[in-house]
Amino acid sequence: EIVLTQSPGTLSLSPGERATLSCRASQSISGNLAWYQQKPGQVPRLLIYDASNRATGIPDRFSGGGSGTDFTLTITRLEPEDFAVYYCQHYDEPPRTFGQGTKVEIK
Amino acid sequence: EMQLVESGGDLVQPGGSLRLSCVASEFTFDNYAMNWVRQAPGKGLEWVSVISGNGVVTYYADSVRGRFTISRDNFRNTLYLQMSSLRAEDTARYYCARATRGGSGDTDLWGQGTVVTVSS
Numbered sequence: 001e002i003v004l005t006q007s008p009g010t011l012s013l014s015p016g017e018r019a020t021l022s023c024r025a026s027q028s029i030s031g032n033l034a035w036y037q038q039k040p041g042q043v044p045r046l047l048i049y050d051a052s053n054r055a056t057g058i059p060d061r062f063s064g065g066g067s068g069t070d071f072t073l074t075i076t077r078l079e080p081e082d083f084a085v086y087y088c089q090h091y092d093e094p095p096r097t098f099g100q101g102t103k104v105e106i107k
Numbered sequence: 108e109m110q111l112v113e114s115g116g117d118l119v120q121p122g123g124s125l126r127l128s129c130v131a132s133e134f135t136f137d138n139y140a141m142n143w144v145r146q147a148p149g150k151g152l153e154w155v156s157v158i159s160g161n162g163v164v165t166y167y168a169d170s171v172r173g174r175f176t177i178s179r180d181n182f183r184n185t186l187y188l189q190m191s192s193l194r195a196e197d198t199a200r201y202y203c204a205r206a207t208r209g210g211s212g213d214t215d216l217w218g219q220g221t222v223v224t225v226s227s
Contacts, residue, residue: 001169034213036152043202043220044144044152049213056215087152091212094166096142098152 002026004088006099012107019075021102023088028068032092035064035073038101039084047086048073078104109133109216111203116221123193123225129186129203129218137161137181140206142214143188145199145223155201156188159210171197193225 003026013019023033031051036044046055048064051071061076075082083106088099115127129141143155156167156177165177176189186203200222204214 032212038152043217044204046207046213046215049207049211055207055213085151089152089154089213094157095168096154096157096166096212097168098144098154101151 001095002029002090002092002097004090004097004099006086006088006102008102009100010103010105012105013078014107015078015080017078019073019078019082019104021073021086021104023066023071023073023099025069025071025090029090029092031067032090033064033066033071034089034091035062036087036089037082037084038087044087075104080106111205111216111218113201113203113218113221116201116223118224118226119193120227121194121225124189124191125193125223127188127190127201127203127221127223129188131184131186131205134205134216136179136184138209140210141177141179141186142204142206143177143186144202144204144214144217145197146202146220147196147199150199153199157206158186190223193223195225197223198225199223 007022033051035048038044052064113129142157158177174192178187200220202220205216207213207215
């Protein structure tokens, strides 16, 4: 089973700041990675697929990068609605595991 | 509007069984692989299972393999998850989620979930 490790666990930032989230895979997953955002009481929302492609309707302040084992999600300027928990998920081979999540909170 | 609606969640005793359903609407159901993902209270997301659009190919998380069975009825636009030998650690909200593009691994459409509680 491929393990995804997200860091940091919590990111405390102010609106307008840049957020950089990391997701590391225990073995190469090529570019088979997605990022999701989840707010309290809401279902997860797809942000990025295939490591770097923005999903439909996702603002361009969200960007994804990386390949192999190291991936990043960058939010260039945090808006108030961006404070949430972010998960990465791989789909290179089953089982399609999620990372444990990074909480982006208001500083 | 495209939609997924789960049902079947309940309180069940350890060792018991339950079948979850997910009804899809406003898209061509059999064109898409479908997933089950769960989330225990206050915890992160855990991928459970996936089934191909034609129902032939299935995969499972190690934690549920041999106890859970995913299936689909493309005539009824319905996805199922048959759960047996339930354990306390299966307590979670169970979401069905549609692959973004046919058989892709990412998922862009999620239901609101149905809650399964395993407790005596």
